[in-house]
Amino acid sequence: MSVPNQFYEYVDQHKSDFIDRLAKAVAIPSVSGDASYREHVFEMSRFIVKELEALGVKVRTVDLGKQVLDGQEIQLPPAILGSIGDDPKKKTIQLYAHYDVQPALLSDGWDHEPFKLTHDEKTGRLYGRGSSDDKGPLLGWINVLETHVKLGLELPVNLRFCFEGMEESGSEGLDDLIKDEVGPGKFFDGVDCVCISDNYWLNDRTPCLTYGLRGISYYKVTISGPARDLHSGVFGNTVHEPMTDLILLMSRLVKPNGEILIPGLEQLVAPLTDEEKQRYDVLDYSISDIEQSAGAPVALSEDKSAVLMGRMRYPSLSLHGIEGAFSAPGAKTVIPAKVSGKFSIRLVPNMTPDNVDPLVITYLKAEFAKLNSKNKLEVENLHGGKPWVADPNHWNYVAAKKATETVYKKTPDLTREGGSIPVTLTFAEALGVNVLLLPMGRGDDGAHSTNEKLDVSNYIEGTKLLGTYLWEVAATAPK
Secondary structure: OOOOOOHHHHHHHHHHHHHHHHHHHHHOOOOOOOHHHHHHHHHHHHHHHHHHHEEEEEEEEEHHHHHHEEEEEEEEEOEEEEEOOOOOOOOOEEEEEEEOOOOOOOOOOOOOOOOOEEEEOOOOOEEEOOOOHHHHHHHHHHHHHHHHHOOOOOOOOEOOOOOEOOOOHHOOOHHHHHHHHHOOOOOHHHOOEEEEEEEEEOOOOOOOOEEEEEEEEEEEEEEEEOOOEEHHHOOOOOOOOHHHHHHHHHHHHHHHHOOEEEOHHHHHHOOOOOOHHHHHHHHOOOHHHHHHHOOOOOOOOOOOOHHHHHHOOOOEEEEEEEEEOOOOOOOOEOOOOEEEEEEEEEEEOOOHHHHHHHEEEEEHHHHHOOOOOOOOOEEEEEEEOOOOOOOOHHHHHHHHHHHHHHOOOOOOOOEEEEEOHHHHHHHHHHHEEEEOOOOEOOOOOOOOOOEEEEEHHEEEHHHHHHHHHHHHHHOOOOO
């Protein structure tokens, strides 16, 4: 069973239409982590439902309940469950993507309005928040479906869609939904494998298949003392200042070389085997790749394998910001009464939020006690997810490898990714099937950063890859 040539021809002929579809999606600022943007996340869900239904997908939106965000109780965006095809002779593939995005403001340093897709004709890049993470890949599946429907081509597999609007904020409510929909007659009944497109190539030249992800524990450390903000000219050197305590506390979490200072974490990490070490040695990657992606020569090491393992198979601790501090232009001599520092730890086997939290909280309390401060400390875990590793020799990966070689004429690298997609592990455990991460974007796309982009070639060839993968599953999977 091979992919009909007309599939590829249609995708090429409708490139501008597909870019226009992405432009409409990027224009919806579906930021899930800010309550003031919640209406736009719902707007994005309606956009997707309309696109799917127009192509014959049976769609059901699921109410996931409410959450407290920014001091107010608001409705969670719905999960979108869709299905097309129920032929028992065909494999059933569960597709996952998310329609929410990270915050973005022009003032953050963007060269273009972040919620207006900007096509740089000279470089062939599409700039906009969500272009690569994850609206481009999500719409890639819709492009594939449209191509089959418009050409009158029968899909080679049955498809199930699960799209959510809270991935960037902990996927609240989704785990329970997935578990509730497992069983005879339920939505996920009969699923043979899962495919997720929410990751990236290691670089800008070699496709990859990802079989592992780091987990995450995200923390908020709050120091409070005075009843209100104070004037430093009146209270400086007379009271314990929350900001001073917080800066000292956060400085004791990690060294500039990346070494995590929290005792006990290193002992939780699964030991490195010689076989695994060799996988990193052969990957198509160089120090210049990470420095090009970062935009500066700032790599922690000149050892390629060490850098790769630092990204994929060892934990990291990153400081993200301080809430409640003065940050506006000008000079304001304020002593903040309450400040919160935010940091996260990327988890690897055999780390979990449950066995990491006690170590983090105990350490922070002990270090705070050393300050002899009269201020108060509060430590919260805002969200977390366990790491995940799959079998890259499964037929699901074999099909993806063949599809990648067909479209890109290259054998993909097998990688583990440094980011976290907690729902990946949920699918693997709840459904008991192989989960594949099949990326569309490149390593320099800048997801979560300023000037996020998706190359036109990756969007269009990536659409071909997703469609080819479906045909390869039909040809490769055991009957």
